[in-house]
Amino acid sequence: xxxxxxxxxxxxxxxxxxxxxxxxxxxxxxxxxxxxxxxxxxxxxxxxxxxxxxxxxxxxxxxxxxxxxxxxxxxxxxxxxxxxxxxxxxxxxxxxxxxxxxxxxxxxxxxxxxxxxxxxxxxxxxxxxxxxxxxxxxxxxxxxxxxxxxxxxxxxxxxxxxxxxxxxxxxxxxxxxxxxxxxxxxxxxxxxxxxxxxxxxxxxxxxxxxxxxxxxxxxxxxxxxxxxxxxxxxxxxxxxxxxxxxxxxxxxxxxxxxxxxxxxxxxxxxxxxxxxxxxxxxxxxxxxxxxxxxxxxxx
Amino acid sequence: xxxxxxxxxxxxxxxxxxxxxxxxxxxxxxxxxxxxxxxxxxxxxxxxxxxxxxxxxxxxxxxxxxxxxxxxxxxxxxxxxxxxxxxxxxxxxxxxxxxxxxxxxxxxxxxxxxxxxxxxxxxxxxxxxxxxxxxxxxxxxxxxxxxxxxxxxxxxxxxxxxxxxxxxxxxxxxxxxxxxxxxxxxxxxxxxxxxxxxxxxxxxxxxxxxxxxxxxxxxxxxxxxxxxxxxxxxxxxxxxxxxxxxxxxxxxxxxxxxxxxxxxxxxxxxxxxxxxxxxxxxxxxxxxxxxxxxxxxxx
Numbered sequence: 001x002x003x004x005x006x007x008x009x010x011x012x013x014x015x016x017x018x019x020x021x022x023x024x025x026x027x028x029x030x031x032x033x034x035x036x037x038x039x040x041x042x043x044x045x046x047x048x049x050x051x052x053x054x055x056x057x058x059x060x061x062x063x064x065x066x067x068x069x070x071x072x073x074x075x076x077x078x079x080x081x082x083x084x085x086x087x088x089x090x091x092x093x094x095x096x097x098x099x100x101x102x103x104x105x106x107x108x109x110x111x112x113x114x115x116x117x118x119x120x121x122x123x124x125x126x127x128x129x130x131x132x133x134x135x136x137x138x139x140x141x142x143x144x145x146x147x148x149x150x151x152x153x154x155x156x157x158x159x160x161x162x163x164x165x166x167x168x169x170x171x172x173x174x175x176x177x178x179x180x181x182x183x184x185x186x187x188x189x190x191x192x193x194x195x196x197x198x199x200x201x202x203x204x205x206x207x208x209x210x211x212x213x214x215x216x217x218x219x220x221x222x223x224x225x226x227x228x229x230x231x232x233x234x235x236x237x238x239x240x241x242x243x244x245x246x247x248x249x250x251x252x253x254x255x256x257x258x259x260x261x262x263x264x265x266x267x268x269x270x271x272x273x274x275x276x277x278x279x280x281x282x283x284x285x286x287x288x289x290x291x292x293x294x295x296x297x298x299x
Numbered sequence: 300x301x302x303x304x305x306x307x308x309x310x311x312x313x314x315x316x317x318x319x320x321x322x323x324x325x326x327x328x329x330x331x332x333x334x335x336x337x338x339x340x341x342x343x344x345x346x347x348x349x350x351x352x353x354x355x356x357x358x359x360x361x362x363x364x365x366x367x368x369x370x371x372x373x374x375x376x377x378x379x380x381x382x383x384x385x386x387x388x389x390x391x392x393x394x395x396x397x398x399x400x401x402x403x404x405x406x407x408x409x410x411x412x413x414x415x416x417x418x419x420x421x422x423x424x425x426x427x428x429x430x431x432x433x434x435x436x437x438x439x440x441x442x443x444x445x446x447x448x449x450x451x452x453x454x455x456x457x458x459x460x461x462x463x464x465x466x467x468x469x470x471x472x473x474x475x476x477x478x479x480x481x482x483x484x485x486x487x488x489x490x491x492x493x494x495x496x497x498x499x500x501x502x503x504x505x506x507x508x509x510x511x512x513x514x515x516x517x518x519x520x521x522x523x524x525x526x527x528x529x530x531x532x533x534x535x536x537x538x539x540x541x542x543x544x545x546x547x548x549x550x551x552x553x554x555x556x557x558x559x560x561x562x563x564x565x566x567x568x569x570x571x572x573x574x575x576x577x578x579x580x581x582x583x584x585x586x587x588x589x590x591x592x593x594x595x596x597x598x
Binding site for chain 2: 006007010011014015017018019021022024025026028029030032033036043044090093094096097098099100104105106107108109110111112113114115116117118119121122123125126129130132133134137164168169172173176214215218225227228231232254257258261267270271274275277278281282285
């Protein structure tokens, strides 16, 4: 074997494990997934027959799915705003002149270390036992009943938990961006007499634009894909009335997809919903890529 | 005279220490921090109480801290939870998956960077595109396909370590290759050429020269994948099954909570035990974890 052949062989072997895993774990299931969404697949190995667009027609007539879609969009918008605002305020605090900055930075990140199943269970206890008891003791009508079992407030509980979990992570991104701003720029504005909020608005925020784009798309996809906390905190409940149909008032899309397949045994319809879910995420990333491209041109 | 001196000092505020403002910021930060840490305090306090205490008075101090050990003992010995076996399985799956993902992704990324062919660009582009694919769109076919594949190869892919580790390689490699790719582009080629001239084999060049240089980016890849795999719930649920022989910590917590509904003292202990390993790790490796998360988000 010549040294050139040897080199090619080594490089082929270097690529092989990841290519193999990629094909087996992502490409093949992905192709199967698209195919199954056009069949009457029942999840077993049994042969399935083509049914055309039937699954897609059915899921768009499924009010539970439409409801899940809408509340997922609602949750995504609320959550993106809440996480970014809270994270930004904390990042301003922990980059100010306060003592113990580093301890706070490390501390605010802690909820992000822990999985959604564990966090969701803890907060279920807080919302269903602790808060109602506090509400009754202080005579606050809004708090004296569990916020989780009320269809009107359950969204608030999910945004709270996800903000608590995720804000520390986004804060770290903002802190890194703030530290990247040259001190002299802020000091110059200070000497010129610009008040604090003016400096934040006119200097810090524009110079952090890049990190806002990153955090915006991170929180966008993270919120849209939310699953673990949804399962452990509310499990989709409580049932509520929407457009004259009984729906699970906090069942976000990822949970709706899972339940369609495994709770209601409609595997092919669950798969069709997953394909729609995938397409929405593709749209998000197309927007992100074109957004980044347009900024590159500006610079 | 005195007045004239005061004016510039006033205007320079902020950069000079202003004890009043600093104290106010410190109080706000501290209060916010206490609010953020409150759920953890609630977990610890209620792990020290009995079920009767919690039901009678959801908010209150534990009557006897010694109950913590009683509660831990009953959770520890509970066969549904079986913490030690879940901890062992989580460690096995996370550590081996991380080793496999990081080494194989680094190898692949290096070959992709050093071979500028049409094929290598196409492959890299595919990995980048694959990062958009949500787990939901492949998860149902993955289970059926893994079952068939296992039967065909006579190597079980469901309810086995090898199956889930292989799946983590497939799902984790795209982002890891992307991160390594970005870093290796900045590694000077001269070092490798020198090794080549000295008669070092291609594989030797990678393992002796390139791999040691990748250390900073290894941190990023290990942290991002490690937190994801350690806390992941959906993939283990589908590939290992609820109540199977192999169970990760999130599976154990979910199973335990499902069978001990409203036994909050025991649920709190189970979440406490589940959080402990990652928090202990964070105390020792905080610098690396924070750095890894920030670098990973920006790349």
